[in-house]
Amino acid sequence: GESVGLHLPTLSVQEGDNSIINCAYSNSASDYFIWYKQESGKGPQFIIDIRSNMDKRQGQRVTVLLNKTVKHLSLQIAATQPGDSAVYFCAENPMDSSYKLIFGSGTRLLVRP
Amino acid sequence: DVKVTQSSRYLVKRTGEKVFLECVQDMDHENMFWYRQDPGLGLRLIYFSYDVKMKEKGDIPEGYSVSREKKERFSLILESASTNQTSMYLCASNRGGGLDTQYFGPGTRLTVL
Numbered sequence: 001g002e003s004v005g006l007h008l009p010t011l012s013v014q015e016g017d018n019s020i021i022n023c024a025y026s027n028s029a030s031d032y033f034i035w036y037k038q039e040s041g042k043g044p045q046f047i048i049d050i051r052s053n054m055d056k057r058q059g060q061r062v063t064v065l066l067n068k069t070v071k072h073l074s075l076q077i078a079a080t081q082p083g084d085s086a087v088y089f090c091a092e093n094p095m096d097s098s099y100k101l102i103f104g105s106g107t108r109l110l111v112r113p
Numbered sequence: 114d115v116k117v118t119q120s121s122r123y124l125v126k127r128t129g130e131k132v133f134l135e136c137v138q139d140m141d142h143e144n145m146f147w148y149r150q151d152p153g154l155g156l157r158l159i160y161f162s163y164d165v166k167m168k169e170k171g172d173i174p175e176g177y178s179v180s181r182e183k184k185e186r187f188s189l190i191l192e193s194a195s196t197n198q199t200s201m202y203l204c205a206s207n208r209g210g211g212l213d214t215q216y217f218g219p220g221t222r223l224t225v226l
Contacts, residue, residue: 034214043117043203043217044156089155091215099144099163099207101215103156 008087010108019077021107023090028071032093034101035064035075039086047075047088077109085111116140117218119204125224132191134221136204142216143209145187147171147179149200150220156203162187163209194225 013019025033031052036044050057050064050073057064063076073090089106120135138145147159148171158171160179168179176198180188187206191198201222205215 036217041220041222043220046214046216049214099146099161099209100158105153105155 030092142206
């Protein structure tokens with residue numbers, strides 16, 4: 001993911017609806033991907049991860065989909081709740097680095113009551 | 114649960130002061146990281162440590178130094194704070210060995226006047 005400027009893309013959803021947040025990653029050799037949630041004034045919180053040998057992984061109310069052909073990652077949140085309001089960003093681990101993560105700039109999710 | 118703590122949530126310092134930001138993790142993680150987060154620029158790696166007394170420069174090390182005297186503690190030092198170092202500073206850690214998510218602390222919002 002690349003920085004997209006000062007204003008984050010925003011997704012506004014109705015409480016109870018499903019949310020889909022997208023991320024275009026940059027390195028076709030990346031082999032590990034992570035989704036983080038960051039609430040205002042707090043540090044990023046791990047949500048779910050996926051390795052490049054998978055195309056789907058499910059957690060509690062969240063699903064991550066990986067499409068390596070188009071270098072696209074998505075996070076699906078089922079039955080979105082007000083507590084899900086936050087900035088979500090993806091991170092990729094390039095295969096040539098054991099530690100480096102490349103972070104996307106994020107998407108702001110707003111949940112309407 | 115992984116716990117990463119940072120010594121201060123908010124810090125205000127004056128230009129030219131020496132600033133210490135402390136980070137402690139309680140999961141016996143090998144790797145520790147310092148990032149800064151700025152609007153529109155995402156998370157940028159300042160320094161990384163893969164073992165006690167070992168460090169590597171990240172993408173933006175200028176104006177910063179680090180210290181890792183004990184495995185659980187990683188300090189970020191601003192030798193002479195400047196206004197362009199006003200930012201959110203985030204510490205993270207992970208086990209190491211590749212394909213491992215990084216767990217973040219709550220962040221320190223530093224303002225340099």
